[in-house]
Amino acid sequence: MNKTRKKSRKKSFYTYLIIILIIAFLAFLFSFRAYYHYSVWKSQHDYFNNPNTKIQAWMTVDMVSRGFNIPRAEIIKELNVTEPLNPHMNLDRFCTQYNKNCTILLDRLNNLIGR
Numbered sequence: 608m609n610k611t612r613k614k615s616r617k618k619s620f621y622t623y624l625i626i627i628l629i630i631a632f633l634a635f636l637f638s639f640r641a642y643y644h645y646s647v648w649k650s651q652h653d654y655f656n657n658p659n660t661k662i663q664a665w666m667t668v669d670m671v672s673r674g675f676n677i678p679r680a681e682i683i684k685e686l687n688v689t690e691p692l693n694p695h696m697n698l699d700r701f702c703t704q705y706n707k708n709c710t711i712l713l714d715r716l717n718n719l720i721g722r
Contacts, residue, residue: 662716664699664709668692677719685715 654660655674662671668686672679672694683692686701698716702709 662698662713662720664702664713665697667695667697668701669694671698671716675720677716681719682716685719686712 651670660674662675666674668679668682671677671682679694686692686705686707688705692701696704698712699709701707702712
């Protein structure tokens with residue numbers, strides 16, 4: 608009877624150890640993702656606080672619309688797209704998906720800023 612008690616204690620110890628390690632790993636993973644998303648947000652926020660910002664390929668349609676006060680309909684008109692556009696798609700991915708020249712597209716969008 609004493610041996611079975613020791614075996615069950617060992618099993619429960621390893622079970623608790625595995626559960627604690629899984630929780631620690633998930634906490635680390637969550638912390639890492641939170642820090643990564645914060646650093647991306649901070650770099651984008653700092654970019655828009657600089658003077659003379661220009662539209663770049665890493666920006667999304669929503670970001671361009673909000674950051675440069677350009678109506679979304681006008682941006683979509685410049686993109687020359689008839690089907691619904693994902694507003695969270697960055698311009699670089701848009702260029703590759705629709706076979707557009709990104710340099711020309713960015714120049715046209717940057718010309719919208721002055722209007």
